[in-house]
Amino acid sequence: MTLTNALNPRILQPGDIDPNWRWDRHLPALGHTAVDFERRVDHDRLRRYRLSRTKDALKKSGCGALLTFDVNNIRYISGTKIGEWERDKMCRFALLAGDEEPYVWDFGSAAVHHREYCDWLDPERMRAGVVGMRGTIPPSFGLMKLYAEEIYGLLKKAGVADMPVGVDYAETAMFFALQEAGVKVVDGQQIMLGAREIKNVDEIHLLTQAASMVDGVYHMIWEELKPGIRENDIVAMANKMLYEMGSDDVEAINAIAGERCNPHPHNFTDRYFRPGDQAFFDILQSYQGYRTCYYRTFNIGRSTPAQVDAYVKAREWLDAAIALIKPGVTTDKVAAVWPTAESLGFPNELAAFGLQFGHGLGLALHERPIISRAVSMENPMEIETGMVFALETYCPASDGYSAARIEEEVVVTDTGCEVISLFPAEELPIAARY
Secondary structure (H helix, E strand, O other), rough: OOOOOOOOOOOOOOOOOOOOOOOOOOOOOOOOOOOOOOOOOOOOHHHHHHHHHHHHHHHHHHEEEEEEOOOHHHHHHOOOOOOOHHHOOOOOEEEEEEEEEEOEEEOOHHHHHHHHHOOOOHHHHHOOOOOOOOOOOOHHHHHHHHHHHHHHHHHHHOOOOOEEEOOOOOOOOHHHHHHOOOOEEEOOOOHHHHHHHHHHHHHHHHHHHHHHHHHHHHHHHHHOOOOOOEEEHHHHHHHHHHHHOOOOOOEEEEEHHHHHHHOOOOOOOEEEEEOOOOEEEEEEEEOOOEOOHHHHHEEEEOOHOOOOOOOOHHHHHHHHHHHHHOOOHHHHHHHOOOOOOOOHHHOOOOOOOOOOOOEOOOOOOOOEEEEEOOOOOOOOOOOOOEEEEEEEEEEEOOOOEEEEEEEEEEEEEOOOEEEEOOOOOOOOOOEEOO
């Protein structure tokens, strides 16, 4: 079919893993609403694609089924979600057995809600259920045994009970219950992460839209940074703005300034910004589940040569990595252009882990590929078209306390990559310039 638009209207079939994007077209951020005059996110296509990817990964794995407790995997397979509330509860689970449609066990009345509103799922496979809720319901109560036996029965019904079952993660007692019920448990998280590596056009739209929201938040931060404002004030303003823009989860915002910049603490406090501070921020939020990880550095009022030098180095390391991103390149080649931990004053790469870093973005903040000197040099991954990930660099200043931190989100195209984090960062931005 000859393509005349950015989107290929061809409907994805099971096993079709084509990201379905015309890479010679600029990636759009098309807004939050559905309209009749532009083709935007097609949620039915998105759900078909994700389930298709999962089934394909399952067939290639040698497992007969996937049992997921990770809320991102449940959403990827089933298209169901109960907001941020569910993230740490260990209360929902889903089963994909053989080539059948998924089962989802939901928290109480959510199962009834999903039967009414999630018409892409078989209502008979949307069930109420809960297991341990991080141990608050003790195993002695019997729920884990009950559901482990129910799961084994469904595996038998699907004809895969004699095959291994990939489990992403679960409470320890649930692993024991599954084994006692006859389930052969293996690592299923690697299968799911493999399925989630390549994003389709709808996922890329949502990731780009999420990044566009952060573009706006950084403009607000640039306007608000001044003495008399605290790190937590910026966090509060950013949270408010993001939720007003349509974010469904502001996971975290790092706000770090002055002497707190080095070493990097990955948090925020009630410290006031002061003239001459170097300050950096990371905004981690999601739009319809798809996440951002997006650092920017500013100076307040003025900068010193040491601070500018740190920023220039961080930018150079980041640009060197971006220049390498294209299909077929392996992650060790990207990690190799970043400075060693020892050159930054750390004893080893694990001590500096996450400072010169790359990671996939999707329904989770950290997906594949992971790019780091700590893991990539001996365990490289090949970069593929349709991957979306963030690249982040950090450079401490020679003054001993300032530091620069910059991050760009990139979509891998068929010939290279396109940056989707667009707030200007080519040079050190100065807020409240005197």
